[in-house]
Amino acid sequence: MTSRLKDVAALAGVSIRTVSNVVSGSGAVAEHTRVKVQAALDELGYRPNAAARNLRAGRTGLIGLAIPELHSPYFSELAGLLVQAAQQRSWTVVIDQTFGDADAERRLLEGTGGRVVDGLIISPWALSPEDLAAHARGVPLVFLGERSPGGLADRVAVDNVPAADEATTHLLGLGRRRIAALGLQPHLHNGTARQRHEGYTAALRRAGIAPDPALERTVATLHREDGYAAMSALLDEGVEVDAVFAFSDELALGALHCAHQRGLRIPGDLAVVGFDGIDNARWAHPALTTVVPDKRQITERALQCLADRIYSPASAVPPQDIVVPHHLEIRASTVG
Amino acid sequence: MTSRLKDVAALAGVSIRTVSNVVSGSGAVAEHTRVKVQAALDELGYRPNAAARNLRAGRTGLIGLAIPELHSPYFSELAGLLVQAAQQRSWTVVIDQTFGDADAERRLLEGTGGRVVDGLIISPWALSPEDLAAHARGVPLVFLGERSPGGLADRVAVDNVPAADEATTHLLGLGRRRIAALGLQPHLHNGTARQRHEGYTAALRRAGIAPDPALERTVATLHREDGYAAMSALLDEGVEVDAVFAFSDELALGALHCAHQRGLRIPGDLAVVGFDGIDNARWAHPALTTVVPDKRQITERALQCLADRIYSPASAVPPQDIVVPHHLEIRASTVG
DNA sequence: GTGAAAGCGCTAACAA
């Protein structure tokens, strides 16, 4: 069933070398030889053995994408784009899920069970920069959304502070004054939430509003359940609130769900802004205003970083900190 | 940086063979030797070269998952589960997106470009069984959701006809008589929609209701946009309707969105049932009744099929047609 | 323009 170069060579009556040249298109081959070889190739239905090529090349043609989970909308959209973009560069993506588990992240960085990928794009969750730095090994790394540990690797992300500032300023511009921040995660060593909180606070301060701890809500994860729970708690405690800035769209959707159940009018009683620009947000009820990172650029730039490191390890550019654009997509959940 | 077996052997003062035995845990090694070797292993931070192992073993340890798209909820949930399940069997999953393109599906089956997987799990969309059969090649195949072409490969799916029947019967039991079927795809050679339509029709007939062509709506894809458009058209045409059975949850969510905009009460004016059991459905407004396939079993069984074919190609069991369970999850969109 | 052969890192058959 599977034929080797050797078989094709035998059938065509030439050497292995010549067949290899025809297959790869490299080297010079006389026209009549190449026709003959091509015929043999077709007859045997030859397909190159990837393992052998990889061994020879010292590469696998595989890159890893490590994300907390594949089933959440933000990451599945990102993964889909990455798979596509990688394909154009003849790379194949293998996806690993860490489920926010520190050990899983560590294991991944150490290169589980064998050197398999040529590079790794990782969206850290539980690990701190220090931890990450301590375990990074061998393969080129690109961090998504988290500052690179001590300039150890490239990093691609939106600028969280101004993005959060922008979202909050939008709410302030609508006359809201009691704006809740949903999504703090002080227990994590991942700094994304911290940065968004920073932007939120900055905007409030600029508007002359003192941040109110009662309006800042911690969550365990960024899922809808958590947004729902946080919003419920807020309302149960009787905290006065006229807007919500959620650190993820899923949190925002959960909050929206809760607000509906309580009979609040959106955006009349409560304006809501999310973060991530997931497709769901457009279909929310009402459609959700959200900070949209340019996901295509995130994947493109991350791959570019990897390509540079993998193919030109010699030209050791210092680790890059790449900021991709974002924009605030204003929809009915704030401007009804 | 990367050390080979040879380097470890040199450092430990033993032969390659012995190191290999220690690494793989096979063969007999004297305790004091293994301690010595292990020390060398640790010191050099040895990790096996996957490409070399694969070449040797004649396997890649990779399995492919070919789905129309990764960003839609159903497929990302499925992919997430598969990645997890595969990990437990020491397999790595590479994901390919076909975007419902017939050529992409064909190319995948032919195993283009040289990246060779040990097996392929494919969720066909555009290709007919005949086409699939014509292009299947070499690697073990498992079809998801579509009958295997001429018993050529294993297939794992829910039983669409009874599932659709059940959903429709549920609506009939609520006294609905003008039940729309949303999601016909006569242009595709993929039989899923046809089977769901069959179940729908059967349930109607059993209730003494003649299917009304005006209630059967064709869609291009299974996305929310299509559900929204189909529902809009239905209402615009003034077709009398008191329930919708959508062939996917996304279609149902789109229809729901449209119904809301038109001011219909759910389920008072319109009861809605979806299909797929995506997480979103729970968070819809109101929560969506849906047919839930056991996704975990789908991935488990598919992997089991692959494992059987890959590891015991000799014991040629005839292609299996595996039916996984489903259940109708009744929520507020039908029983308010 | 084409052939012969080395060697990528690993496993396992064969020796000792």
Added chain:
DNA sequence: TTGTTAGCGCTTTCAC
């Protein structure tokens, strides 16, 4: 119990 060595299939240097 451990060492030696022949390939797995491919690319590529060196010779012709």
